[in-house]
Amino acid sequence: MLEEVDFNKEAKNIESFKRYLETMGLSGQATAPRVYKHCSSRRVLTMERLYGVPLTDLDSISALVSSPENSLITALNVWFGSLLSCESFHADVHAGNLWLLRDGRIGFLDFGIVGRISPKTWAAMEVFLASIATEEYESMASALIQMGATNRDVDAKAFARDLEKMFSSMQELDTEIVVATARGPNSDRTAVAANVVVDERQMNALFLDLVRVSESYGLKFPREFALLMKQLLYFDRYTRLLAPNLNMLQDQRISVVSNRRMNRYKDSFN
Incomplete structure (x- = not known):
């Protein structure tokens, strides 16, 4: 602060x-x-x-x-x-x-x-993001284990099953686009403004669930993880509004993960 x-x-x-x-x-x-x-x-x-x-x-x-x-x-x-x-x-x-x-x-x-994020943390974050897009929960679990500091062995398969249960709740998030119109004061032109309304309580609950499930396996994430997730939620809102057919994590025009790096790090986690 x-x-x-x-x-x-x-x-x-x-x-x-x-x-x-x-x-x-x-x-x-x-x-x-x-x-x-x-x-x-x-x-x-x-x-x-x-x-x-x-x-x-x-x-x-x-x-x-x-x-x-x-x-x-x-x-x-x-x-x-x-x-x-x-x-x-x-x-x-x-x-x-x-x-x-x-x-x-x-x-x-x-x-x-x-x-600020280290290359090691971002490498794991890349795999985590790609795994969300492809719903590969074992890769997601491995990436989170790589990011989280822990002094005990983690049952990756059990962790993956819990993550799958949790992320299925994302489909239930209530989102809507609210469009407001207003006539300009000096013209007949009507202005249109829009915003994406997301139930903040649901979003916060989803993130807290991710932290809770991870902590139950002894994982503690760096501050940067929370910051990154928050920004991705903002960008998800812009995507729903400006490009509703765009898949932010899979579109080839967006440089999130290169296939070569993705495969290398996935191999290192398995």
């Missing part, structure tokens, strides 16, 4: 992200506000103003780009790439912090909350 209100640290997080974009050749696809150092301090952060709309504003997004789905894919690829190629990753990608800008780029705002 203290880091979140230290604007010197937030400024460094922003600069690190902008270096990542430049190094990876992504500055034409995404950006973050420029920091004006001479007007900033530990208690004051002065930044460039960006103009855009949240990823939940369907009407405005459609006016800016022809394919909201492609914009979402860009946001996903930039964020996933930052997990290992940047010093830290943005760990609070709610709609107020993730915009489609007027120039078509994705704007990442507010770097007060960031996470």
Whole structure:
């Protein structure tokens, strides 16, 4: 919490992200506000103003780009790439912090909350995500065992059976898209805004169930695991809204897991 209100640290997080974009050749696809150092301090952060709309504003997004789905894919690829190629990753990608800008780029705002993940943890996380998509619960169990610190042997097959029971409850999550319309004050044009409403209690219960089941096998996860899961839930909401037919974890246009790395790490877990 203290880091979140230290604007010197937030400024460094922003600069690190902008270096990542430049190094990876992504500055034409995404950006973050420029920091004006001479007007900033530990208690004051002065930044460039960006103009855009949240990823939940369907009407405005459609006016800016022809394919909201492609914009979402860009946001996903930039964020996933930052997990290992940047010093830290943005760990609070709610709609107020993730915009489609007027120039078509994705704007990442507010770097007060960031996470850092080791290559080893991310390798296990990749397998975990791929296993969710393919419903391979033994691979999922192995990945979670690899991530979680434990000093005892874990019955991977029993763990996998418990995970399968738990993840079947995901199908019961209540989600809906709420569309609101409003007529502009100076025109006859009707604006349309939409948002994905998810029962937060169910989402929290699902995550707590995952932690509870894992802890029953003696596993303790790093803080980064919770941060990553939270961001993936945000992106899942954007996907339901902007690209309902997109499978975030399996679409070949999204660089989550390379098949070569996936197979290598799956072999190491088995």
